[in-house]
Amino acid sequence: xxxxxxxxxxxxxxxxxxxxxxxxxxxxxxxxGIEESADGREVEITVxxxxxxxxxxxxxxxxxxxxxxxxxxxxxxxxxxxxxxxTDWMSEAGREALRDFGIAAPNGRAVLRLAGSDRPDSxxxxxxxxVEELAGFGSTPCKALWRCTSCxxxxxxxxxx
Amino acid sequence: xxxxxxAAELPTVEAVADGCLLLSHRLTExxxxxxxxxxxxxxxxxxxxxxxxARGLLSSLGDEDQLAYFRDADDFHNPAIxxxxxxxxxxxxxxxxxxxxxxxxxxxxxxxxxVDVVRGVAAKAVKENAYHxxxxxxxxxxxxxxxxxxxxxxxxALEDLWPLTAEIAVPGWRxxxxxxxxxxxxxxxAAALADDAAIAACVEERRxxxxxxxxxxxAHPGASW
Numbered sequence: 001x002x003x004x005x006x007x008x009x010x011x012x013x014x015x016x017x018x019x020x021x022x023x024x025x026x027x028x029x030x031x032x033g034i035e036e037s038a039d040g041r042e043v044e045i046t047v048x049x050x051x052x053x054x055x056x057x058x059x060x061x062x063x064x065x066x067x068x069x070x071x072x073x074x075x076x077x078x079x080x081x082x083x084x085x086x087t088d089w090m091s092e093a094g095r096e097a098l099r100d101f102g103i104a105a106p107n108g109r110a111v112l113r114l115a116g117s118d119r120p121d122s123x124x125x126x127x128x129x130x131v132e133e134l135a136g137f138g139s140t141p142c143k144a145l146w147r148c149t150s151c152x153x154x155x156x157x158x159x160x161x
Numbered sequence: 162x163x164x165x166x167x168a169a170e171l172p173t174v175e176a177v178a179d180g181c182l183l184l185s186h187r188l189t190e191x192x193x194x195x196x197x198x199x200x201x202x203x204x205x206x207x208x209x210x211x212x213x214x215a216r217g218l219l220s221s222l223g224d225e226d227q228l229a230y231f232r233d234a235d236d237f238h239n240p241a242i243x244x245x246x247x248x249x250x251x252x253x254x255x256x257x258x259x260x261x262x263x264x265x266x267x268x269x270x271x272x273x274x275x276v277d278v279v280r281g282v283a284a285k286a287v288k289e290n291a292y293h294x295x296x297x298x299x300x301x302x303x304x305x306x307x308x309x310x311x312x313x314x315x316x317x318a319l320e321d322l323w324p325l326t327a328e329i330a331v332p333g334w335r336x337x338x339x340x341x342x343x344x345x346x347x348x349x350x351a352a353a354l355a356d357d358a359a360i361a362a363c364v365e366e367r368r369x370x371x372x373x374x375x376x377x378x379x380a381h382p383g384a385s386w
Contacts, residue, residue: 049285051209051210051213051285051289052210052212052213052214052216052217052282052285052286052289053209053210053211053212053213053214053216054209054213055209080281081217081277081278081280081281081282081284081285082277082280082281082284083284084281084284084285084288085285110288134199135199135202135203136203136292136295136296137199137202137203137205137206137207137292137296138202138206139202141206141209141210141289145199145202159292161288
């Protein structure tokens with residue numbers, strides 16, 4: 001990475017998922033490319049959306065533009081669908097931030113994972129492994145609703161995808 | 162000639178886009194009215210995925226808003242089952258299970274499509290559909306193999322919906338649908354034959370659906386908020 005591209009990197013680290021404000025777009029793994037012009041005045045960011053209908057995608061794209069406008073004269077945000085986004089692209093820091101926020105992080109790799117065999121490794125509140133699913137769909141497309149049978153608290157689980 | 166039916170052909174991109182769009186709209190009709198709050202959330206989520214998939218495919222065909230809001234009912238190409246009215250929860254879930262089985266095969270086929278956007282939507286949709294299938298299947302099983310009343314309703318739903326399945330019975334569909342029905346202890350009918358009367362009724366129902374769905378955009382073209 002050039003010193004100039006680090007400007008883009010730093011700016012992107014401040015763009016948070018509007019639904020999960022502890023997760024930056026870099027942690028989420030949706031930034032697939034940063035291309036700067038030779039003179040450093042233009043930048044093109046490649047973004048891969050998480051879910052087809054996720055309303056956060058448009059908000060995030062606009063936020064990326066705003067965050068980079070301070071450092072560049074021209075900002076281009078390109079949407080790339082292939083290869084499709086997977087939770088395997090989420091950073092380790094992102095996974096930890098999720099847990100600290102009370103959301104169980106995706107447990108395991110998406111490769112060969114079948115819907116239905118996917119479960120959190122533990123309760124993000126008390127750490128117990130005794131957890132059960134309440135509902136396969138949650139407050140956003142990426143989450144399911146689970147409950148800890150030890151501390152009795154419900155919690156969100158970021159599904160392996 | 163014996164009344165055997167041949168497998169349906171794989172749908173066009175337009176038929177899949179329209180199917181996802183109208184099925185999504187039907188599911189949103191449940192929101193705030195589903196049997197439980199979790200189900201409100203689940204149906205809303207599934208509708209959102211379908212809407213996103215429809216938008217991706219429509220935008221590969223032209224202007225998505227123009228196609229969704231300003232096309233006349235006769236120019237939609239969705240399989241009838243996608244726009245058929247919700248009925249009760251049993252019918253909605255059986256319709257969803259049948260559509261999910263269809264879409265699983267459709268997305269797998271479209272993952273090799275020549276248009277980049279279509280391949281991209283399909284690759285993403287394969288994963289989203291796996292969650293939808295798991296959900297609809299679990300309800301069909303729970304209701305079909307449930308109480309006397311829930312089973313009665315599931316059998317009625319099957320009677321209503323089965324004639325519409327000829328259109329979506331692409332190769333592999335019958336096996337997938339049979340698998341769900343067998344687990345739900347529901348007798349599997351002989352392969353459905355194309356039923357013109359049932360499909361004609363659905364065309365009228367689609368007209369009513371679109372009248373509502375398109376009314377705002379048509380009354381206020383270009384409106385935004």
